[in-house]
Amino acid sequence: MAIIDINDREQRQNIINDIGLRAAAAAQGSQKMTNVSIKSVLLTGEDVANIRDAILPLCGDDGRLNMYMYGDWKVLDEIIKNDEPFGILVVGADATSSNLAWNCGACGFKTCGEFNKYSKENKGRGTAQGGPACMWQLLDLGGAVCAAGASVYEAGVSTRIHTSFGAMAMACGYIDAMQAFGISIGPWKYGTWDEWYNRPRMKGTFNMGDIQKDMMRCYPTLFAGFNGRGRPLAKTDINWQSKGIYFGAEFDEEYENKRKAAGAKFGQTTAEIRAKIAARKEQKDK
Amino acid sequence: MPRIYMKEFPEYSKQDLNRKDVVLDAAKFMATAAITAPKGGGIDSVECEILTGEEELEALARKVEALARQRKNKVQRNRFLSEAVMVRDADAIVLLGNYRAADTVLDAGCGLCTGKPNCVDLYAKRTTKMGALIDLAEEDPDPEKLINGPLCGFKIIDHGHAVSSALMIAKRLFVDAMPLFSVSVAAQQLGYCPKSQFVVAILVAARNKNPFVDIIPDYSVQSMEKVVSTVRKQYMVSRMVYWYDQRSWYPAEGGEEPNTEE
Numbered sequence: 001m002a003i004i005d006i007n008d009r010e011q012r013q014n015i016i017n018d019i020g021l022r023a024a025a026a027a028q029g030s031q032k033m034t035n036v037s038i039k040s041v042l043l044t045g046e047d048v049a050n051i052r053d054a055i056l057p058l059c060g061d062d063g064r065l066n067m068y069m070y071g072d073w074k075v076l077d078e079i080i081k082n083d084e085p086f087g088i089l090v091v092g093a094d095a096t097s098s099n100l101a102w103n104c105g106a107c108g109f110k111t112c113g114e115f116n117k118y119s120k121e122n123k124g125r126g127t128a129q130g131g132p133a134c135m136w137q138l139l140d141l142g143g144a145v146c147a148a149g150a151s152v153y154e155a156g157v158s159t160r161i162h163t164s165f166g167a168m169a170m171a172c173g174y175i176d177a178m179q180a181f182g183i184s185i186g187p188w189k190y191g192t193w194d195e196w197y198n199r200p201r202m203k204g205t206f207n208m209g210d211i212q213k214d215m216m217r218c219y220p221t222l223f224a225g226f227n228g229r230g231r232p233l234a235k236t237d238i239n240w241q242s243k244g245i246y247f248g249a250e251f252d253e254e255y256e257n258k259r260k261a262a263g264a265k266f267g268q269t270t271a272e273i274r275a276k277i278a279a280r281k282e283q284k285d286k
Numbered sequence: 287m288p289r290i291y292m293k294e295f296p297e298y299s300k301q302d303l304n305r306k307d308v309v310l311d312a313a314k315f316m317a318t319a320a321i322t323a324p325k326g327g328g329i330d331s332v333e334c335e336i337l338t339g340e341e342e343l344e345a346l347a348r349k350v351e352a353l354a355r356q357r358k359n360k361v362q363r364n365r366f367l368s369e370a371v372m373v374r375d376a377d378a379i380v381l382l383g384n385y386r387a388a389d390t391v392l393d394a395g396c397g398l399c400t401g402k403p404n405c406v407d408l409y410a411k412r413t414t415k416m417g418a419l420i421d422l423a424e425e426d427p428d429p430e431k432l433i434n435g436p437l438c439g440f441k442i443i444d445h446g447h448a449v450s451s452a453l454m455i456a457k458r459l460f461v462d463a464m465p466l467f468s469v470s471v472a473a474q475q476l477g478y479c480p481k482s483q484f485v486v487a488i489l490v491a492a493r494n495k496n497p498f499v500d501i502i503p504d505y506s507v508q509s510m511e512k513v514v515s516t517v518r519k520q521y522m523v524s525r526m527v528y529w530y531d532q533r534s535w536y537p538a539e540g541g542e543e544p545n546t547e548e
Binding site: 030031033096101102103104105106107108109110119122123124125126127128129130131132133135136138139140141142143144145146147149150160161163179181 | 323324326359362394395396397398399400401402403404407408411428430431432433434435436437439440442443444445446447449450451453454457463464465466467471484486
């Protein structure tokens with residue numbers, strides 16, 4: 001009888017792969033209300049690195065352009081640098097047409113026929129996903145994604161549902177889908193609720209100023225006890241009332257320009273990755 | 287220790303209510319799983335309601351039948367009518383509503399509902415105030431639509447997580463559970479999950495035979511309830527046809543004379 005050394009990196013990756021395949025089966029077999037076709041692909045190794053590389057342009061090199069997505073990049077970057085066993089299961093679908101004929105109106109159109117006609121002419125992609133979409137098929141896709149995530153969770157391996165990984169997988173050409181979400185399988189350096197939630201790997205990435213500014217940008221006046229003149233002041237420190245830093249809504253040209261430039265860089269990066277993936281697929285077909 | 291006796295027949299007998307109590311517990315666990323399911327941005331969006339009891343289920347079944355009569359397609363009409371029977375056969379119904387999909391959308395421009403990197407098409411079809419705040423109170427929903435769309439696709443993905451989590455708990459507890467479109471719409475129209483514009487109904491049952499599969503044609507007239515009701519009716523008729531007075535005689539067997547008291 002063979003001795004399987006679980007400390008061996010390759011064996012650990014095999015376990016990750018097995019859990020990923022089981023999760024894919026859970027997604028396929030999840031209870032559904034529609035006939036939506038679920039697609040899935042398991043990414044490991046250099047393909048995880050490609051997902052990492054696709055994310056960074058949107059975050060800016062220091063992560064401050066998109067602090068939330070940067071958390072996903074940071075963990076991926078460490079995983080790859082440490083050569084840790086890891087996988088991303090991408091679960092997707094194409095819900096941009098419907099043959100349900102339920103004519104429910106949830107998509108905003110009176111009939112599935114009207115929806116299909118509009119979708120055929122206007123189908124496109126947003127910041128992360130493709131649409132327009134049949135809401136009941138989306139419900140089933142959400143169910144499949146959740147079933148896959150639950151499968152990984154129950155295997156005792158840390159996991160999370162990542163919109164970013166799904167969007168990047170589509171942009172890089174890993175999955176032929178209009179909607180997709182990524183499910184992390186591992187890593188297992190930290191516990192279930194740490195890797196993708198408490199994120200110890202983010203230690204020192206952002207400082208108190210970053211956090212304070214983010215809170216103030218996202219829900220500014222909630223910190224103010226009294227908005228007396230209808231011109232709320234930012235509570236920057238204990239002396240805020242004498243500083244005259246007021247909240248307001250204004251066009252942020254600098255951020256907009258950075259965001260647009262990031263979008264262009266993202267397009268360029270993902271085009272390069274797509275070309276590499278396509279070449280690999282072509283070679284495999286030969 | 288009290289004895290808890292469970293048996294699924296007769297319906298709503300003490301032993302059947304004992305059984306239904308366990309299903310109610312399962313339904314509560316399912317609702318809890320829906321609440322703790324993953325949500326985009328961790329934003330709360332799920333409200334739950336659990337429906338049990340003969341009168342409540344009957345009212346819901348009748349609403350499903352009313353929706354069935356509006357369906358022009360024969361397959362769909364028959365499907366809805368069959369599902370109304372399933373409502374009556376369910377021990378409990380878990381209703382999961384999403385109270386954000388219609389008016390407090392994700393605003394990420396994700397593209398799910400419009401295919402564009404903004405939410406403008408969704409907002410354009412809604413009544414907005416104060417810039418871009420959706421006011422459902424002032425909207426007059428289109429009576430031709432079963433659901434007041436358009437809805438935020440991302441919130442519906444989230445709702446899929448909630449429904450799936452509830453179903454996975456049912457599977458784990460070995461109770462039968464079935465989410466149904468017709469019942470979902472009927473429940474929403476009856477005002478269950480009152481804050482929600484989008485409701486999913488999951489029928490739950492723990493019977494010797496899963497009541498949500500293996501359905502025969504024209505199920506609305508061939509359901510177990512109808513068959514049992516027919517047996518009871520026919521039996522009574524049989525008793526009245528064979529005039530027989532048990533006080534004075536017993537029917538003859540074979541070629542013998544009838545037995546009498548003498």
